[in-house]
Amino acid sequence: MRCERIDADWLRAHPLPAVQSGADKNARGRVLVAGGAEFVPGALRLTGEAALRAGAGKLQMATVRxxxxxxxxxxxxxxxxxxxxxxxxxxxxxxxQILAPRISACDALIVGPGMSVSKETDELVAGLLSAADPPSAIILDAAALTSVRDLAPLVRAHERDMILTPHHGEMAILSGRSEQAVAADPQAAAADMARHFGAVVLLKGKRSFIAGPDGMLLSHEVDCVGLATGGSGDVLAGLVGGLSARGAEPIEAAAWAIWIHGQAGQRLAKQVGPVGFLARELLPLIPALLHEASRQ
Incomplete structure (x- = not known):
């Protein structure tokens, strides 16, 4: 199975959609993020701000009252x-039911940051996917993506507009494999689930794999243990959503997001230290890193 490495050459060959001079905030993309809970009320802050830092023009966040x-x-x-x-x-x-009318008015829907696995979460995610207008890019993260383990036909109905962002533990739930089996062959796990769901799968880890339903497979490795911290995945989900809202194709949004996320971690590791920097400290670095990578 051929696997391409995400590097500067790959990014040059797959540029992000340009933001046109004079574009208004609607033209830059509208993002709706749903998630959070009373236990983790701040998760959506990380995801939402990351979407804006990635260049999206408008943001709505939905969480418990x-x-x-x-x-x-x-x-x-x-x-x-x-x-x-x-x-x-x-x-x-x-x-x-509250969110359904708003979904068609957004360019990217991100569901899951800060949510926990439960039967009601499964029902919520099924309800959102049933209501979602297919042209919207949909990013499922955390508990929202494990909720679709038995909903492959509903996910496939969205064709190529779905991006799943599991870590190894979530992939184990999603795929029915043990976490050890996922870790032993993450490339195969990502590719199998991409085919099964008809979606782009971004399997996170020290070496991350991005698989497309058409068989495309990418990898990105970053030596940055500091990124293994609470909230880091919430930032990554927001990056994917923000780039999707700007018009990037799902596989490109995932690839650019994992690259920028890794670059931000490495930069903080040099400035702050290899461990101890916070997920929210990644956020201010995103615009400059995107600009630098786009000019390479």
């Missing part, structure tokens, strides 16, 4: 949608 106001103050650039919660503080399944 108890966290919505404070999150809106923390990210004043975003519009907030307050959602009903379960007794445990997770988003309730009926929130899908």
């Amino acid at each position: 108890s966290a919505a106001m404070s999150l809106g103050v923390l990210v004043p650039e975003a519009a907030m949608i307050a959602l009903p919660a379960q007794e445990d503080g997770e988003i309730a399944a009926e929130a899908a």
